[in-house]
Amino acid sequence: MDMITNISGAVCLIIGSFLCISGGIGILRFPDFYTRMHAVGVTDTLGAGMILIGLMFYSPDFLTFSKLVMILLLTLLIGPTTSHVLAKSAMYNGLMPELKQKDNVKETN
Amino acid sequence: MKTHTISLFFTLATFWLLNSGHNTLLILLLGLASICLVIAIVHRMDVVDHESQPIHLTQNIFSYLLWLIKEVIHSNIIVIKHIWLGNKSISPTLRRIRVSQKTDMGKVIYANSINLTPGTVTIDLIDDEVVVHALLQKDIETLLAGEMDRRVSLLER
Secondary structure, X not given: OHHHHHHHHHHHXXXXXXXXXXXXHHHHHOXXXXXXXXXXXXXXXXXXXXXXXXXXXXXXXXXHHHHHHHHHHHHHHHHXXXXXXXXXXXHHOOOOOOOOOOOHHHHHO | OHHHHHHHHHHHHHHHHHHHOOOOHHHHXXXXXXXXXXXXXXXXXXXXXXXXXXXXXXXXXXXXXHHHHXXXXXXXXXXXXXXXXXXXXXXXXXXXXXXXXXOXXXXXXXXXXXXXXXXXXXXXXXXOEEEEEEXXXXXXXXXXXXXXXXXXXXXXX
């Protein structure tokens, strides 16, 4: 039993780390502000989620486990809210996204 | 109003118990006192209602959350794939999308769900339209098809 929780915890941690690294590479690679924000989305949903779930496998008692669940829920609420606030303030300050088709900017304004 | 207060009391009590972990009488009484104080304050602020305590959503929210988790994992995989494929493979799109939800709560759930799935970000919510920026043209088409919209509307009733 101990073996199984250990291995599944380790697998979750590895997947989580891979997702976080990919998110970081996305931030460096993508061309503009808005597309970079999508890369951050990977890090703060599934990346943080998988790391926290991996840590849950290692938690010694119920209290630690429940605190990790709380952190997970808060991350899932805060992540999208902050990215929305960032996108909105960028938009209102006149930063236009680089788009594939130029014509749908008109449609939006 | 009454049920909302009771639900708030139990939420705060669970939060206190899980965070403290001490079971002595003094600590529990202090916890009870602080919960009563918080409830008195939020009543004075007049914020205990169906928006801060959305208990009417309880019966449908779990199936929606399961579906949302599935969507989040799916779109995570797609975004990761495009991160490694590079800039040539993405097609950033900005688009207005009509929302069919009537209540503020429903609109907020919809906008937050769009934000939670990587690859799409809600930039603005004006009356009954959301402005969405997507990493891929395909994501916008998926949203326009309205699967998520329909599920959030089901949640509202």
